[in-house]
Amino acid sequence: MxxxxxxxxxxxxxxxxxxxxxxxxxxxxxxxxxxxxxxxxxxxxxxxxxxxxxxxxxxxxxxxxxxxxxxxxxxxxxxxxxxxxxxxxxxxxxxxxxxxxxxxxxxxxxxxxxxPPKTLAKSVRSLFSGRRAQVLHALLVQHQDWFGVKELAEQAQVSPATASQVLTELERFDWLATRGQGPSKERHLKEPGAMLDAWAKQLASARAPALRRYYVPAIKADQLLERAGHVFASHQVAYEISHEAAAQRYAPFLSNVSQVRCRLLVGPAADAAIDELGARPVNEGANLTVIEAKSPGELLFRERIGDVWLASPIQVYLDLLGGEGRAKEMAEHLRKDRIGF
Incomplete structure (x- = not known):
């Protein structure tokens, strides 16, 4: 040519x-x-x-x-x-x-x-991480609602300035509907599926979270789930069950689950709870995996099902996409059956 x-x-x-x-x-x-x-x-x-x-x-x-x-x-x-x-x-x-x-x-x-150029990649990466991600989480969990900046900031546990910045970015992606003007202006997430797809795509290239792997002897996964929930609660440890164990509660898909994965705020109380469970650190064969949470904001919108706190369906879906085995199949089943967009 x-x-x-x-x-x-x-x-x-x-x-x-x-x-x-x-x-x-x-x-x-x-x-x-x-x-x-x-x-x-x-x-x-x-x-x-x-x-x-x-x-x-x-x-x-x-x-x-x-x-x-x-x-x-x-x-x-x-x-x-x-x-x-x-x-x-x-x-x-x-x-x-x-x-x-x-x-x-x-x-x-x-x-x-x-x-994409590094400038765009960096901008998008920052939108789907940290406190900004808490705003996205709030919008997805309550995607049918209308929010003012102050109300959204309270739901996401961020400053009004952070909420406003995120909303401005999302408007550029054409994912929001707006109504009203000035202080009474409200937004609504009109394209939850597109935003969730973009978040999932971004996580595919993100650094994997820090994990602690343990083996708790003489107990099945479903019993370990209930036991862990009880022990964490008794030690006042903020936690949420995620991955396959949580997805199975929301939208049953597998005949059995071999491992419990939970996200919790690490510290002395968490260490004491893990000791009470009789868990020992392992490199292979873990049946309890702890995802280290850096702030309470990572546990937003968890749901109490029975006596156990589960991560929100949105968070479980995103976690499963980074899993192995049939995790991705389970993620799509959860999205279709429970999330709905």
Whole structure:
């Protein structure tokens, strides 16, 4: 393939500007005019605005002469995965600093998909971790509700500033619906499935949590579940059962579960409880695995089923995706049967 840049034109007049630049390009014997729109970062909400802008421009005046095909091209430092999907669906070209390129020209279809630039990857990673993740958790668990910033902050146990920052980011992904203005403005998670998918995708590349593996002799997993819940409660240890043992309570899937995994705040009280269980540290053959929680926020939205605290179905689903064996199958069963989106 041979490409030749015919001409480049900056569009600078404020009263005429509908795009940032115009490039005449000749590829494989065909001529195209690229209409360039430049952005720093692009999310689905931004794509909708640009699409409207180009369509409005196309209605108002012709953009090329002769046989040249006019192609809109969005150029940005970073473009989110959701924005790329939307751009391809709408057959609008794009290019980002990571080297991803999409140019849907007749006779010169170009598609190069590369990892997102570090700036976008870091931004997305921070959204799905720490206190910000607590806000996402709150929205997913109560996805049918409307929230003001203050109310959401209280539910997620974060500052109003953190809640506001997360909501602003989520609006850019076009996952929220809004109503009202000013202090009375409320948001509602209209795309819980898309946000949960994005969280799951992010966790796939995240560092695995710190684990402590133990073996408790002479006890079956279902009995260990009840026993651990009783002992943790007697020592006033905040905990939640997750993974297969919790999923089996929410949406039975396996004939039996061989291991109990729990998330708890480590410390002297937790150590005393583990000692009372008669658990001994092991490298293999564990039937009790402890996931170390760094803050009480990691135990938000747990549910009490019988005498045992279970992690929320959302948390159990995310934990299972990082498991082995049939954990991923169980995760999908839980999502379909209990989560519902």
């Amino acid at each position: 041979h490409a030749h840049l015919g001409s480049w034109e900056s569009v600078a007049a404020a009263d005429e500007r509908r795009h940032d630049a115009r490039i005449d390009l000749h590829v494989a014997g065909k001529s195209f005019t690229l209409l360039i729109e430049a952005k720093k970062s692009v999310y689905p909400r931004d794509v909708r605005e640009v699409l409207w802008q180009f369509r409005d421009f196309g209605r108002s005046q012709p953009v090329t002469g002769g046989d040249n095909e006019a192609l809109p091209l969005l150029v940005a430092e970073s473009i989110s995965p959701g924005a790329k999907d939307l751009l391809r669906t709408e057959r609008m070209g794009y290019y980002d600093s990571g080297g991803s390129l999409f140019l849907p020209a007749h006779g010169a279809y170009l598609y190069i998909d590369r990892p």
